[in-house]
Amino acid sequence: MNGKHIMFQKMSQLMDNDIATEEEKNSILDHIQSCDQCRREYARLQEMMKLFAGIRKNDRLRADLSGSVVKEYLSRKRKKSFFKIMPAVAAAVVFILAFGLNSYWQGGRHTSRIASSSLSVAPANDTSKVVDIISRNNAKILKVTDLYIEGEVSGGSFKRLRKELGFRRFRMHLYGEKAGLRRILLKKSGLSPIKRIWMPKRMEIPREQSGSGYIKNNYSAFHYRFYFEAELSNSSVLIIKPPHTPLELYSEDICASSS
Amino acid sequence: MSNTEDIKNIEKVLAGDIEAFTPIIKKYQDMVFRYVYSKFNNYDEALDITQDIFIMAIEALKSFRGESKFSTWLYSIMINYCKNYRKKQNRFSLVSMNSSKDEDEYDIQYPDERERPEDEVIMNDSLRIMKEEIQNLPDDYRDILILRDIDGLSYNDISDTLGINLSNVKVRIHRGRELLKNRLYERGLI
Numbered sequence: 001m002n003g004k005h006i007m008f009q010k011m012s013q014l015m016d017n018d019i020a021t022e023e024e025k026n027s028i029l030d031h032i033q034s035c036d037q038c039r040r041e042y043a044r045l046q047e048m049m050k051l052f053a054g055i056r057k058n059d060r061l062r063a064d065l066s067g068s069v070v071k072e073y074l075s076r077k078r079k080k081s082f083f084k085i086m087p088a089v090a091a092a093v094v095f096i097l098a099f100g101l102n103s104y105w106q107g108g109r110h111t112s113r114i115a116s117s118s119l120s121v122a123p124a125n126d127t128s129k130v131v132d133i134i135s136r137n138n139a140k141i142l143k144v145t146d147l148y149i150e151g152e153v154s155g156g157s158f159k160r161l162r163k164e165l166g167f168r169r170f171r172m173h174l175y176g177e178k179a180g181l182r183r184i185l186l187k188k189s190g191l192s193p194i195k196r197i198w199m200p201k202r203m204e205i206p207r208e209q210s211g212s213g214y215i216k217n218n219y220s221a222f223h224y225r226f227y228f229e230a231e232l233s234n235s236s237v238l239i240i241k242p243p244h245t246p247l248e249l250y251s252e253d254i255c256a257s258s259s
Numbered sequence: 260m261s262n263t264e265d266i267k268n269i270e271k272v273l274a275g276d277i278e279a280f281t282p283i284i285k286k287y288q289d290m291v292f293r294y295v296y297s298k299f300n301n302y303d304e305a306l307d308i309t310q311d312i313f314i315m316a317i318e319a320l321k322s323f324r325g326e327s328k329f330s331t332w333l334y335s336i337m338i339n340y341c342k343n344y345r346k347k348q349n350r351f352s353l354v355s356m357n358s359s360k361d362e363d364e365y366d367i368q369y370p371d372e373r374e375r376p377e378d379e380v381i382m383n384d385s386l387r388i389m390k391e392e393i394q395n396l397p398d399d400y401r402d403i404l405i406l407r408d409i410d411g412l413s414y415n416d417i418s419d420t421l422g423i424n425l426s427n428v429k430v431r432i433h434r435g436r437e438l439l440k441n442r443l444y445e446r447g448l449i
Contacts, residue, residue, distance in 0.1 A: 012433040047449040048440050051389040052408040059296045066284035069313040
């Protein structure tokens with residue numbers, strides 16, 4: 001109090017019940033009741049506090065935020081963890097790109113060297129595999145190139161050889177050999193040699209196809225040999241060589257000898 | 260829910276049970292929202308900010324050491340968030356469409372009530388003017404009056420939250436009230 005009127009600070013303290021002593025509080029209240037000016041001032045303060053209360057009552061959430069907060073938090077957490085690994089991913093991508101570009105650049109400058117090495121290295125791996133398969137199946141290797149291996153195999157081993165060569169493209173030609181032996185076999189089977197010789201002709205030998213069609217006919221019984229060209233896996237073009245011995249000529253020989 | 264219960268829930272959250280934060284949100288959401296709404300006077304904006312404050316609180320929960328009440332810690336986050344938000348806003352301040360060059364006219368931001376249900380109580384003129392005047396108070400007075408007279412925090416909580424001593428809190432509250440009362444009187448509201 002300043003002697004005449006109560007200071008606003010005291011009224012404000014009274015509003016908060018923050019007057020030090022009960023005696024002082026009563027003294028202030030007494031003055032407010034007796035002094036018009038202080039009463040009006042205090043009434044204004046009370047009115048203002050009512051407005052505060054009005055705001056407190058009015059400004060309320062219309063919805064419960066707890067669910068949305070948790071949901072949003074989890075969503076942001078997922079995003080953050082994704083972005084946390086991004087530097088590592090970015091570094092890996094940069095490394096791969098840099099490595100790839102370097103290889104590409106080096107490849108561009110030394111195309112011929114890389115190309116020749118890929119031809120020499122990759123086929124060499126597959127060549128050794130094919131050579132191994134051929135050897136295992138008692139076939140004879142006639143020629144080895146970068147693109148294919150040429151060889152011959154008896155009818156009995158042909159099926160297994162073809163199976164083991166797997167995905168590799170394969171071209172073959174069927175030829176009869178050792179007419180004398182064949183004649184013997186033909187005689188044993190009771191069939192006319194000429195008739196047997198012409199059988200392959202009707203099947204349009206030589207022709208390009210997988211070996212399975214031939215195997216079904218069990219040519220092994222006749223000791224025919226398959227001349228094959230097993231394409232190496234890196235080759236895109238299969239070079240077909242003309243048959244070593246024209247079948248027609250061979251057939252004629254058979255016919256001539258039998259006659 | 261006491262501070263002890265808050266602490267129990269916080270321990271659960273820190274152990275990985277995020278749902279344990281739900282009762283804390285329910286307990287404090289109105290208080291946080293009122294403060295934010297009083298500061299920014301836009302319902303939607305206040306809603307988003309309130310949500311962000313709670314998310315920030317979850318993220319920062321590890322830093323809560325229990326030295327103060329959880330509510331005090333949360334209010335500190337709330338106040339700092341709003342301060343930073345306002346700074347950001349000022350950096351990208353909007354130009355009012357109905358601005359006038361006349362010196363005695365000024366733009367007033369009215370609460371955006373578009374999203375509010377029609378059956379809700381529409382803020383009356385007195386409250387609107389009151390809010391305008393709260394908005395126009397200096398920061399030091401506005402924040403402390405919102406905490407004290409709208410959110411109902413104690414002097415001690417305000418002191419802890421704002422990091423100012425108790426006597427300073429009291430001085431600011433009383434001076435703020437006096438300033439606001441004078442302005443409301445000038446506008447014929449009280």
